Amino acid sequence: MAASQDRNSGLRRSRREFLSTTAASAAALAVGRGLPAAETQPGASAHAAPGSVTKLSDHLSVYHGPVNVGIVRDGDRALLIDCGAGDLSAALKDQGITKVERILFTHYHRDQLCGAYGLGEGARIGVPAVEREHFANPAAYWEDDKYLWKVYRSFRPHHLMPVEPLRADDALTDGDRLAFGPAKIQVLLTPGHTEGSVSYLVEVDGRRVVFSGDCIYDAGQVWDVYSMQKGFSHGGRTIGGYHGFMGDRWRLVESLGRIKDQGPDLLAPSHGNVMQEPARAIDALAERFETCYENYVGISALRHYFPELFTDYAGRPGQMPIRPGIEPPDCLRHYGTTWMLVSKSGAALVMDVGSPRIVERLKKMLADGEIRSVDALWVTHYHYDHTAGIPAFQEEFDCPTIAQKRLAKVLTDPTAWRLPCLMAEPVRVERPVEDGHSWQWHEFKLTAYDYPGQTLYHDALLAESDELKMLFVGDSHTMAGIDDYCAYNRNWLGPGVGFPYCIDLIEKLSPTHIFNCHVADAFTFTPDEIRFMRRNLDERERLFGELVPWDHANYGLDPSWVRCDPYTQKGKAGEKIGVDVVITNHSAGPQRCACRPLLPKSFGGVTAPWIESEAPAKTEHRLALSLSVPAELAPGRLVIPVDVKHGPWHLPQFAEAIVDVVE
Ligand SMILES: [Zn+2]
Numbered sequence: 001m002a003a004s005q006d007r008n009s010g011l012r013r014s015r016r017e018f019l020s021t022t023a024a025s026a027a028a029l030a031v032g033r034g035l036p037a038a039e040t041q042p043g044a045s046a047h048a049a050p051g052s053v054t055k056l057s058d059h060l061s062v063y064h065g066p067v068n069v070g071i072v073r074d075g076d077r078a079l080l081i082d083c084g085a086g087d088l089s090a091a092l093k094d095q096g097i098t099k100v101e102r103i104l105f106t107h108y109h110r111d112q113l114c115g116a117y118g119l120g121e122g123a124r125i126g127v128p129a130v131e132r133e134h135f136a137n138p139a140a141y142w143e144d145d146k147y148l149w150k151v152y153r154s155f156r157p158h159h160l161m162p163v164e165p166l167r168a169d170d171a172l173t174d175g176d177r178l179a180f181g182p183a184k185i186q187v188l189l190t191p192g193h194t195e196g197s198v199s200y201l202v203e204v205d206g207r208r209v210v211f212s213g214d215c216i217y218d219a220g221q222v223w224d225v226y227s228m229q230k231g232f233s234h235g236g237r238t239i240g241g242y243h244g245f246m247g248d249r250w251r252l253v254e255s256l257g258r259i260k261d262q263g264p265d266l267l268a269p270s271h272g273n274v275m276q277e278p279a280r281a282i283d284a285l286a287e288r289f290e291t292c293y294e295n296y297v298g299i300s301a302l303r304h305y306f307p308e309l310f311t312d313y314a315g316r317p318g319q320m321p322i323r324p325g326i327e328p329p330d331c332l333r334h335y336g337t338t339w340m341l342v343s344k345s346g347a348a349l350v351m352d353v354g355s356p357r358i359v360e361r362l363k364k365m366l367a368d369g370e371i372r373s374v375d376a377l378w379v380t381h382y383h384y385d386h387t388a389g390i391p392a393f394q395e396e397f398d399c400p401t402i403a404q405k406r407l408a409k410v411l412t413d414p415t416a417w418r419l420p421c422l423m424a425e426p427v428r429v430e431r432p433v434e435d436g437h438s439w440q441w442h443e444f445k446l447t448a449y450d451y452p453g454q455t456l457y458h459d460a461l462l463a464e465s466d467e468l469k470m471l472f473v474g475d476s477h478t479m480a481g482i483d484d485y486c487a488y489n490r491n492w493l494g495p496g497v498g499f500p501y502c503i504d505l506i507e508k509l510s511p512t513h514i515f516n517c518h519v520a521d522a523f524t525f526t527p528d529e530i531r532f533m534r535r536n537l538d539e540r541e542r543l544f545g546e547l548v549p550w551d552h553a554n555y556g557l558d559p560s561w562v563r564c565d566p567y568t569q570k571g572k573a574g575e576k577i578g579v580d581v582v583i584t585n586h587s588a589g590p591q592r593c594a595c596r597p598l599l600p601k602s603f604g605g606v607t608a609p610w611i612e613s614e615a616p617a618k619t620e621h622r623l624a625l626s627l628s629v630p631a632e633l634a635p636g637r638l639v640i641p642v643d644v645k646h647g648p649w650h651l652p653q654f655a656e657a658i659v660d661v662v663e
């Protein structure tokens, strides 16, 4: 991979306009009703009009763009807190401001700072010390494959990483103080939304206002839930970020406590409404976090793997009791994450191959006469602890690999996706089968199911013979409930999607045994347990819907509701390439949506026109972009951010596509 230096110079040589978008939505435009407005929560202040300015005092105001920008004025000069898309020149001019002298950032997310590249010229820039690298050298992230592929131990909720470096003059830490004109500003370390987020207490004109970044959206609300996906320790046990759903809510609540201790008159968030009663707003959020998390724990499969983490919740009324497992039938073997179904004739159907050691095991079983043949491979999902041994398996055994079609798309073309624990190497699938497809295999009737459980792209296989009805659910359940500990796997809430869909399927199939790849015991769910889980998930849809400002919980839970397909692709200089922006409309009604790609500023910064269309309710909607790779572009990685509008929301640089420019 070429150094970024080369790429920049290559680009500067190119004078032609090298980005063009054509194309429109693949879907026909339907004439729909008006867009639902964002709902105002009880106790929250009214939404400020986009582009308006709220004056907080003589020297302090907030500009309401895609993110709120704090403006501290001193004569004709200003200090900004965050800058959003940078579209505030009219607001500055209205206040007689001719010069932005300083910009302070609350955190590194690119919706906070994407406008800074133009605005910040000549301005002194202050950033949270912990996140300085993300500002100054984002290429260190984008060019390191450990953040793209097999993301497990290296898991961090690193969406919205800047694409372009931004000079960081001051690295700010807790307790730092600075002055700007009549204003005194104090830095408060407030991690939670990101690892190094800071807030700024501004004292001016007799008021104390905290600019709190994305710590809180409004009374009892946060902008998203998935940013809190982080590891944590409790009861002597530690888990990593991949397992840590809402793992940073404790740190966030501590951070909010630190803000509260300052006794601010007002709280100005990056996204959301200026809060008139900071203490009440914060207390409401802390309480809601606890209610939501208790609901989450109630049916979490994690209680099986890490009981120490959840002892505080054990025995509470909302917690589904965990029944012990049952003995698997004789026709099964379990090694690593592999279940093996062995027919009376000695033929084996292998499910998942997480490591080449399984291939060695199979060879030994054949040699020992324990099995007579290996007939087929079934894949439950794309996590590499289930697929890393498949190439070795396919090399050794001449038999078909079978997966349900939706999963097969991820397995065979992984670099088009961005998902945790996914390998960049494709897995060959000879038999992609439809959801519900059945076939006879020796004495077993097998049926393939789409099973959007642990991840949105996941299978289940039902094997029936005599009185046995065995359902292989990959990693989607343990006897403790459902496996939804990583928001980045995309666990949707609502009737007919995600786990609610899976639980309906279990009820319909009523298996005698359910199998998880990591658990040696089988289990089942009783009708009461099914009702319990369904009630929990119905309740969850409502609770998390109240926790976030969006009109459905899934916007706050699903980090990939806007994604680029393909996520990464190879392209040659001078070529045209296509990218679909896939917007999942989680709302109950249609939403007007739009997107446009951007080329990073130092690459010329050409902004394409918006492509607009209407996304029907509860669908994945595609907007097709066509991009021209500059003719004189040197090889290397190009990250292309995409601006998004969805209903009332304007989301600068909310998604990105990667193009690896090759010779
Ligand atoms: Zn943010």
Ligand SMILES: [Zn+2]
Residues within 6 Å of the ligand: 381, 383, 454, 475
């Ligand atoms: Zn898994």
